[in-house]
Amino acid sequence: MAPVSTLDATHDPKLRSWVDSANLPGCDFPIQNLPLAVFRRKGSGENFRCGAAIGDSVLDLGALDMLSPFGGLGTQALAACAEPSLNRLMALGREAWVALRRGLSQCLREGAPRAMELAAALVPQREVEFTLPARIGNYTDFYASIHHATAVGRLFRPDQPLLPNYKWMPIAYHGRASSIGVSGQEFRRPHGQVMPRGAERPQVAPSARLDFELEVGILIGTGNGLGSPIPIAQAEEHVFGLCLLNDWSARDVQAWEYQPLGPFLAKSFASTISPWVVTLEALAPYRLPWTRPAEDPQPLPYLDCEPLRTRGALDLQLEVALETAAMRAAGAAPQPLARTNFRHSYWAIAQMVAHHTVNGCNLEPGDLFGSGTQSGPTPEQAGSLLELTEGGKRPLRLTGGETRTFLEDGDRVILRGWCERPGCARIGFGEASGTVLAE
DSSP: OOOOSOOOGGGOTTOOBSSGGGGSTTOSOOTTTOOEEEEEETTSOOOOEEEEEETTEEEEHHHHHHTOOOOTHHHHHHHGGGSSSSHHHHHHOHHHHHHHHHHHHHHHBTTOTTHHHHGGGEEEGGGEEEEOSSOOOOEEEEOOOHHHHHHHHHHHOTTOSSOTTTTTSOOEEEOOSTTEEETTEEEEOOEEEEOOTTOSSOEEEEOSSEEOOEEEEEEEOSOOOTTOOOOGGGGGGGEEEEEEEEOOEEHHHHHHHOTTTOOSTTTTTOEEEOSOBEETTTTGGGEEOOOOOTTSOOOOGGGOOHHHHHHOEEOOEEEEEEEOHHHHHHTOOOEEEEEEEGGGOSSOHHHHHHHHHTTOOOOOTTOEEEOOOOOOSSGGGOSSHHHHTTTTTSOEEOGGGOEESSOOTTOEEEEEEEEOOTTSOOEEEEEEEEEEEOO
């Protein structure tokens, strides 16, 4: 792969900001992060515009642009941030993204000469509301965790849990972009056709096996022309950044409909992403070698290159928590259900991009990939209730005496993600939350 996300002065763990909250231990949004979102003041009716997270505030990039804080290519990138989506910035390409990051870092670091003037462009995060960070024209959901694929396969196909093609290519299906919402999304329990156990004919009913999926979202920056595959060595040049993704699933609908063409109504009713997009640049300190077990088939040449093997994986911790209506009424904290790491993914981001385009498919700025449910090698690292409860056979016991096999009305699911390691600044993703309403 091309040398994307190399370390520079913006990653220095000793760097501090004049925004004091950005320097606090455990902060998701220190100056080394600077993720981007689209926001406005809550209830204001203002136009949405782009912002960068710094500590507990949002730096209004539209207001910052009017102050002309830096020059060069960063000026063009900053001007693109006055838009109500990140698409225009995404289309500018990696050099512009890097220039914007470096300009923002200079503006926000301790001792910046115009700090008092720029402080007027800060808005407390508690006072803002978010919309989707990009106009998402297309959504593709991958199936990149072999641990999840194997566990689910055992439930649906005990005689052949993992199909033969899984280890040869990144499996995916095209999802529904219109029902993607930002964190805080609420949706009604979906209805669909289900086949009750022992019945001779299906019926239309509300899903009784509603589930979450702990995923990583991958937002495409620059696209490619129709008929022009993206080589794996250039794949990450086309990736703008990552977010959290919950691809809600109606498992009973899915079980009846998924053969022979895969998910349809079981997945298209709602998907929730976090508002903040963490750029690949911010994640550079958390690169890891991508490995494949020696006994497994090694990737075909179009899915393999030396830089992929040396730094194609990410040390990204992922967590899912549940807040039931009873917990909320009692003022109890959400209960963590599972924690895993994106480093366990069988297929890397670059491989997803290369495979998606090998047939000439054209990607566009703002397209979203889902990584598929990210589960680790142990049962407590499962990224769905389907796995955690073994298909509903082993209910989870919750704080306060409640139990869950699948989600109930009023349940709120919270996804969190972060990178953290001694000697590196913590890079947080914030959260992606969604609530199930009564049907």
